[in-house]
Amino acid sequence: MTDDAYLTLPIDVESATGLARQGLRMSLLDTDDAAAFASWLGAVGRGFQDGRATPEVVEARRVTAGQRRNSGVWDETLLDPATPVATVAGWPSQLSVPGHLSLGAWAVSAVTVSPTHRRRGVAGALIEAELRTAQALGLPVVALTVSEATIYSRWGFAPAAMAADWTIDTSRVTWTGPMVPGRVQFVEADRLVTEGAELVERVRLATPGQMSFDGVLWERLIGRGVGLEEQAKSLRFIRYADEHGVPQGFAVYKVLEETRTTVARAVVELHYLVSATDDAYAALWRFLIELDLVGEIRAPLRSIDEPVYWQVDDARAVVKHDEREHLWIRILDVPAMLTGRRYHTPGHFVLDVSDPLMYAAGRFLLTVQADGTAVVSELEGDIPGDTAAVALTVNELGSIYLGGVSASTLFRAGRIQELTPGAAAVLDRTFHAATTPWLSIWF
Ligand SMILES: CC(C)(COP(=O)(O)OP(=O)(O)OC[C@H]1O[C@@H](n2cnc3c(N)ncnc32)[C@H](O)[C@@H]1OP(=O)(O)O)[C@@H](O)C(=O)NCCC(=O)NCCS
Structure with a gap:
């Protein structure tokens, strides 16, 4: 099978036949059809209760969506038959596993069913089709992140990696972790586009449970991309290079505007911190913790086991909260x-x-x-x-x-x-x- 066989593999017959019995048509989306893609993306946004995307965002997403196997379910009897009543996207990815190894995995996302067609087995038909597709492609596991923890167990998925949010009251803590020989510097986003993507992939293998990033996701994380211009204005980028000048880590953060007061208690929101070495980890966290005029760091979606907890003098100022399942896998x-x-x-x-x-x-x-x-x-x-x-x-x-x-x-x-x-x-x-x-x- 060729590398992009997943894009052309025919729609799953079993699910399509089952849905046809309900008068619904399940098929692959052709992302070259801009109008069809706009309707499909509109259905995804509606499913997740998001607002409508601008035409520029739709077009940017269409270009990248071409790398995914996007399916939909249509009901021709509706007043708006062009907008699908259900959506799903799948694509081949990589899952890091213990031993600095990575396995092919089928990533599934954009699972939505319109409120008008819920609870009649449409999502089930789509998920079962994704499982059969992954198996047909020879992939041993399917992975997803979920909106609710009650949906996917019935199809054999289970939580395999957790995540938590962390808050550090930086006004209370002094750094007691290692003082390392390298250097932290501010950089522009351009540098992260190239150096950062390479580093993220290198680091990924060291932590089980990480999925490969496509370039688009990385660029979005660093505030690049259509529709992110406003957010990008307030992002700051720092880079750690070791004593030999080799980049070993980056962090992306912003100071929340509404918290910038004269009482030096601004809040830093950490968007991403990636470190290939323990030195890089220590240097980047120390930099953030010692920022002037800042009283708090909020770090969402971090590991449940962060060494920074052990790198300050007052561990009670480092609070882990909202620990939850995050990566769900389904072994095939x-x-x-x-x-x-x-x-x-x-x-x-x-x-x-x-x-x-x-x-x-x-x-x-x-x-x-x-x-x-x-x-x-x-x-x-x-x-x-x-x-x-x-x-x-x-x-x-x-x-x-x-x-x-x-x-x-x-x-x-x-x-x-x-x-x-x-x-x-x-x-x-x-x-x-x-x-x-x-x-x-x-x-
Ligand atoms: C979640 C969602 C996709 C389910 O679609 P659906 O077509 O109604 O689901 P199905 O009819 O195929 O349901 C299959 C089973 O899952 C159960 N189920 C569906 N949604 C559920 C939910 N939100 N919570 C708990 N159980 C749920 C159904 O009761 C059914 O159980 P059964 O097999 O024991 O009868 C749909 O409600 C939706 O689009 N929600 C908003 C977007 C979202 O959360 N997507 C998930 C992204 S991870």
Whole structure:
């Protein structure tokens, strides 16, 4: 299959046929058709309760949307038959996994169903089509970020990486972390367009749970792009280079206008901070914490395990809040996923996986070798001696896969069954990821 086969693969027949029985037409969107794209994007915006995009924004989005497989569902009986009643977009991406590795993943976004057509299985038809599409493309996992945590479990998705917002009362803290030899400087956005994108990809592999950025997303994060001109005016960019002058980190922040008063309590909103080294991390956070006239840093969508908590004298001034699931994954191919990451401790495991949709169901023997690589085979018959065996659904497998969710916790919650005593704790030691999984973007 060619690299862009996903763009031309025919629409999923099973879902299209099911929807046709309800008088609905499911098909791929042709992004070369500007009017059709404008209607499709309008439906997405309406689905997420957003305002209408300007013609300039629609056109800019149309150009980038050409790289995605965009589908829609149309109801020809409506007064406005051109606007789809449901939308979805999927595209091949990369998911970082433990061991500085990355696996092909099918990213899904823009899932909307018009309020006029809700709760009659339209979203279900679209999601199941995305699963079959990902499988047809040979991708072992589907990934998404969600608006509500109650929707996607039924299709085998589960939270695999968490995120949290952090607030630091900088008026209370003194930096106690390392003083590092490199240099922080202000730079212009242009420099981040090139150096930053390369750095983001290098850093991505060090943290399980990160999806690859396309250039567009990165440019949007740094305030580039049609419709972001106003926001871009207040963004500041800082770059850390090590003692050899090599760039190792960037941060993008803005000072919230409404908080700029004479009492030196302005609020800094941290849009993004990326660091390839611990030195870069320390230097950028220290710079932000020591900003004059600033009393608070708000850092949304960060890891739930931020070293900065340990780098100031008053840890109570560093508050983590709104911890929540952020990356959801749906495993399709268990052997490909299990052999695609590295593990901590060797051993033999049996994972008895159930999956109502049957993509991942089976009894798998996982053998982790001394170098952290794994071999997986389907197990016929009984559980061999000297193995730690559990029974779990594909959801729980998705949750423990990246190493951020503990099998023991899921066992205690009644979500994983131990087939051999103490198996969950053994799984924890093997699956644990040294760097807490984290996804730093919405997609
Ligand atoms: C969420 C949304 C896509 C669901 O569309 P839908 O066509 O009504 O969903 P379906 O009829 O296919 O529902 C499938 C199942 O999910 C359940 N479900 C759907 N939306 C749900 C929600 N918001 N919360 C809880 N359950 C939900 C349905 O009850 C149904 O359950 P069942 O299979 O047990 O009967 C739609 O309500 C929507 O567009 N919401 C706004 C945009 C949004 O939040 N999109 C999700 C982006 S991550």
